[in-house]
Amino acid sequence: MGGVMELDQVALRAYRGMCLARAFDTKLSSLYKAGKVFGGVFLGRGHEAVAAASAVFLERGRDVYNPFIREMAGRCVWSDDALLEACRSYFGSSLGCMGGKDGNVHWGQPMQGNPAPVSHLGAMVSVVAGMLLAKRLRGKSGSVGVACIGDGTTSVGATHEACNLIAVEKLPVVVVVTNNQYAYSTPNSSEFACADLADRGKGYGMRSHSCDGTDFLQTLSVMREAVRAARDGEGPQWLVATTLRMCGHGEHDDASYIPAELKEAYAQKDPLDVARRQLLRKGWLSEQEADKMDAVARDDVQRALAQAQREVTPAPQTINWNSTSWNPEEV
Ligand SMILES: Cc1ncc(C[n+]2csc(CCOP(=O)(O)OP(=O)(O)O)c2C)c(N)n1
Ligand SMILES: [Mg+2]
Secondary structure (H helix, E strand, O other), X not given: OHHHOOHHHHHHHHHHHHHHHHHHHHHHHHHHHOOOOOOOOOOOOOOHHHHHHHHHOOOEOOEEEEOOOOOHHHHHHHOOOHHXXXXXXXXXXXXXXXXXXXXXXXXXXXXXOEOOOOOOOOHHHHHHXXXXXXXXXXXXXXXXXXXXXXXXXXXXXXXXHHHHHHHHOOOOEEEEEEEOOEEOOEEHHHOOOOOOOHHHHHHHOOEEEEEEOOOHHHHHHHHHHHHHHHHOOOOOEEEEEEOOOOOOOOOOOOOOOOOHHXXXXXXXXXXXXXXXXXXXXHOOOOHHHHHHHHHHHHHHHHXXXXXXXXXXXXXXXXXXXXXXXXXXXXX
16 A cells, blocks of 8 residues: 555655544543543554554555554554544443453454554564464465564563564564653663664664654655565564653653653654644645644544444443454454
């Protein structure tokens, strides 16, 4: 999909996903603070450019996309029903793809190539590897898998085992590492001792890419090359995008451990603002169109939330507690 689209169309698709995600995050945060959401709320503020880029070069049905907790922008790019599915998950609609049994971000549609993420950091990287290996064994070629992880997740044993397997098997996987400089409250300096996370990919034998995750067009261009290389059979790719989580780990966390100067520096380069400026400068979007896109995104969020909240919640006595049935032979 992304491969045959012109860069202006790709960029607009990605930016629309970013607007939807930001509008969703803003609304969800206020609902959480008003006590209207049960359980945790996890946002992707500051991650929108890399999240949108991680999905925009993929095709639902052919490729494998594994977002994690901060990839709402990527989910919105990947599928048109993402907003409604996210609302259904948070508000427990039994019509959602998880039957209303999740509660926040662990939803997916494996039949479309989007396995539902589990909480255990790093565990999904091997799932993406397995799905790509299965495609290879069935003689299917041309598919790419994207596994989204964080800086902290690069230090988990499960990540290491999966990345080693991906590299040894030369699977067409792009491991997208969003380095938001913290794993919960632990800063990079206490997470790893190597100079640059990009070196970890080289250590596995993957080609390594780096970008400034607040720079929308740079992130798109680096991601495009990584996905192209994986799709063209050049082997696995490792991509590190640096940004800052412009919120707490979840909305229960005030992120007071992030120095004020760092927060201020990143507030000046909010990925949404940077993307808008870049699109205006390129002439791919006018001020009016950008404002309209924002307004439409806010309306879409209101509508999806209203619909999900009207839908019936599961009845614990009668529902089927097995996970949604799916046929791994068809994935
Ligand atoms: C194996 C495992 N250990 C610990 C946790 C608890 N935990 C959830 S998210 C998180 C931080 C993840 O940091 P990072 O990978 O940098 O992603 P970010 O939240 O910064 O986007 C931790 C420690 C977990 N879910 N799984
Ligand atoms: Mg992190």
